[in-house]
Amino acid sequence: MSSRLIGVGVGPGDPELVTVKGVNALRAADVVVVPVMDTGERGRAEATVLHYVPAEKVVRVVFALNERSDRARREAAWDAAGERVAGLLGAHGAVAFATIGDPNVYSTFTYLAQTVAELVPGTVVETVPGITAMQDLAARSGAVLTEGTEPLTLVPVTAGAAVLKEALAGPGTVVAYKFGRQAREVAEALRDSGRLDDAVWGSALGLEEESIRPAADLDGAALPYLSTLIAPARREGGRGGKL
Numbered sequence: 001m002s003s004r005l006i007g008v009g010v011g012p013g014d015p016e017l018v019t020v021k022g023v024n025a026l027r028a029a030d031v032v033v034v035p036v037m038d039t040g041e042r043g044r045a046e047a048t049v050l051h052y053v054p055a056e057k058v059v060r061v062v063f064a065l066n067e068r069s070d071r072a073r074r075e076a077a078w079d080a081a082g083e084r085v086a087g088l089l090g091a092h093g094a095v096a097f098a099t100i101g102d103p104n105v106y107s108t109f110t111y112l113a114q115t116v117a118e119l120v121p122g123t124v125v126e127t128v129p130g131i132t133a134m135q136d137l138a139a140r141s142g143a144v145l146t147e148g149t150e151p152l153t154l155v156p157v158t159a160g161a162a163v164l165k166e167a168l169a170g171p172g173t174v175v176a177y178k179f180g181r182q183a184r185e186v187a188e189a190l191r192d193s194g195r196l197d198d199a200v201w202g203s204a205l206g207l208e209e210e211s212i213r214p215a216a217d218l219d220g221a222a223l224p225y226l227s228t229l230i231a232p233a234r235r236e237g238g239r240g241g242k243l
Helices: 020-028 044-049 072-092 108-119 133-141 161-168 178-193
Strands: 004-009 029-034 056-061 093-099 123-127 153-156 173-177 202-205 211-214 230-231
Touching: 004 020, 004 108, 020 093, 020 123, 029 044, 029 072, 044 056, 044 093, 056 072, 072 093, 072 108, 072 153, 093 108, 108 123, 133 202, 133 211, 133 230, 153 161, 161 173, 161 178
Parallel strands: 004 093, 004 123, 029 056, 029 093, 153 173
Antiparallel strands: 173 230, 202 211, 202 230
């Protein structure tokens, strides 16, 4: 039988937001891999998984998730992680990889699956969708993501503030991921585009240290790296927008 690698989205941090299908996939797998930084501390994915599977079933695999400047070092860590997971597939029939959010949205799982597929030809790769941070922030803050025919634009601010500025100049709702280290630039972009007042940001959603605040409160201080921003569409009234 072919080896199976299943990317399971476990949501943004609140263990109650893992789907039933996600829980079943975690429990059915022979082992559950969780990514950890090379500094060793427990991440959100691991903390969430431990609500549903015993610790002895969890395998911690190091990724250089905190490496932003040395691409060679980061890719070497990805390769090493792929080899580790490939070894687990050789010893077990099904390996689940738990990732925060959704495995198909800015997830480490994408890189892992590519590497493993090359190392273990014939591996069947599957994904189980998870709740994303923008969905959780929208629910917790009351921000409506889309209405009617409005588009939704998702940008990683790690690509540069210019990408966010371009999105804010367009129509519809704009969601920014990973903007914590560029909070000052984000606040300026919102102010320049006239979209500061309605915007909201959040971090550590569903956790004890959760923070959900109006974007108008941004003062330029650095925020947690995984902070999320929602700048709702400009709406001029009318129920449901233009259907």
